[in-house]
Amino acid sequence: MIHFVILISRQGKVRLTKWYSPYAQKERLKVIRELSGVILTRGPKLCNVVEWRGYKVVYRRYASLYFCMCIDADDNELEVLEIIHHFVEILDRYFGSVCELDLIFNFHKAFYILDEILIAGELQESSKKTVARLIAAQDSLVETAKEQASSISNMIAQATK
Template identity: 80%
Template structure:
């Protein structure tokens, strides 16, 4: 089981967090501070797995971002590396070469994509085309909702002019 997902920049700024196990806000801050200190100070040629508090933290660096997942001690590290890569490939496809700014300004999309891949700390969907189809459907729903809201605003504006 995946306990949490962290996306951290090279400067130690948290760009995305998703918690699947209960942690208080104070514990979350401590975990982020502790793990970012450990991971950011590791050399690029070192193993991408870290033993931490009886768990394993699996991370991978993509450009200026570190994507970290904390898993149970007996989980398969290579599977977690593949899940991380799967997430990044889908982000790349959606944003067209994803960068840190995409995650900052479109964090809701990054969360939505992560939620399509993982549910309750377990892999839900491993098929990229299925995830991309679901994301496209969600985007279409958002567009329709925006158009409907625009139509309603236009009707309200017209009604208020006629008074």
């Protein structure tokens, strides 16, 4: 099971977190600070798995971001590396070569994509095409809602003139 997902920039800024196990807010901040210190200081040629508090933290660096997932000690690290890569490929497909700014300004989309891939810390959808189709459907619903809200506000504006 994946206990949490954290995306950290090279400067140590947290760009996205998703918690699948209960952690108090104070504990979350402590976990982020502790893991940032461990992962950011590791050399690029070292293994992408860190043993931490009886768990394993699997991470991978893409451009300026570290994608980190905490798993149980007996879970498969290679599978989690593939899940991270799968998530990055879908982000790339959606944003067209995803960068840190895409995640900062469209964090809600990144959360939605992550929620389509993982549910309750388990892999839900492994098909990139299915995830892309679901994201397109969600975007379509959002656009329809925006158009309806715009037309309603226009009608209200005309009625109050």
